[in-house]
Amino acid sequence: MTPSRQGPGRQERARLRREEIITVAGEMFARGGFRGTSLADVAARAGITEPGLLHHFGSKAGLLLAVIERRDLDSEAFALELLGMEPSGRLRALPEFARRNKQRAGLAKLFTVLVAESLEPGSPGHEHFVERYRAMRAIVADNIRSAQAAGVARPDIDPPAKATEILATLDGLQTQWLLDPDSVDIVAAVESYARTLEHDLACGLPHLT
Template identity: 55%
Template sequence: MAQNRVSARGARRREEIVAVAAELFARGGFRGTGMTEIAELVGITEPGLLYHFRNKEGLLRAVIEWRDHRSQEFARDVASLGGLSTIREMPAFAHRNQEEPGLTRLFAVLLAENLDSGAPAHDFFVRRYREMRDLVAGSILVGQERGEIRPEVDPRLKAVEILATLDGISTQWLLDPASVDLVESIETYARTLERDLARAED
């Protein structure tokens, strides 16, 4: 019983550390945030922090997994609808990101810091985008099989375009939220995309 209490306390402490680190990484980036700063905000020593996470790269992986778990499940649910139904649900991403701007900013900051092949989270982001392209392309294929999406559309190329557009809109919103309406922009894009993809009725 005592062991369970200790484990529960340790799990709560890890969650607290990850939440604080995520906030700091979103503001100052991984490179611009020190372990001492994180430890101080959590209220522990740096050795105490290293007890939970062996090094800064281990903490980065935990932060990314925490953020990714919250977004990937949602993305898979939307993609599972398939075809034009997935396209129509795209604005749900905008609403979700608007409600959690810190998570959206965290992803953008960490992605920019890990473009180089030697960066600690580079491989994660490569895999992440491959998975997202697969999900989007799979949804388009389902729509083609249903006869609702034009057969000449290349699912892989269209997936690249869709993700690039969504990322670009999100980046502009993060930079200038007073001028860029995230939800309206993605709603408009989704309607345009649906018209572009839809197979003409016989």
């Protein structure tokens, strides 16, 4: 009897388990923060022992990095989707982005909580988030520049400054929504902001055909 009965084999099974653990850990970090969640908590929920966890991820920080990496893959997919659209439609995709995030409130909360926990230099995720924000600002700034080149945005706007501002608003809206979902409708808020932005970028422009 060859032992390869039908199950996915050892390493494949281990990979699946790793994925499952990352999912669970992400949810728990979102609820309780990184510092507020213990390896024991994660292990219990994932149906594994603490040393079992550490076997896969090396350390608690390693687990955090795996969770962050997963989240990044997710949002990268969305970014690519965005870049596939023509520039004029990207603004209109913002509410779609909000709807998507609303479906995944856990991921959104995870991000907000982890950023706050990473403010202090030297914390496990600090460099990662610094780099990430720099990259995001650069991407948004490039988008603005191309909109200016296409003549659909005022040329007197400073792309980096506006990029910082846009990301800030989206983050801030998300935070207020996560804190108090009954008072803040994230989709409506982002839709409203998209209108603000449209007005802000174009108001005063000489009309085009």
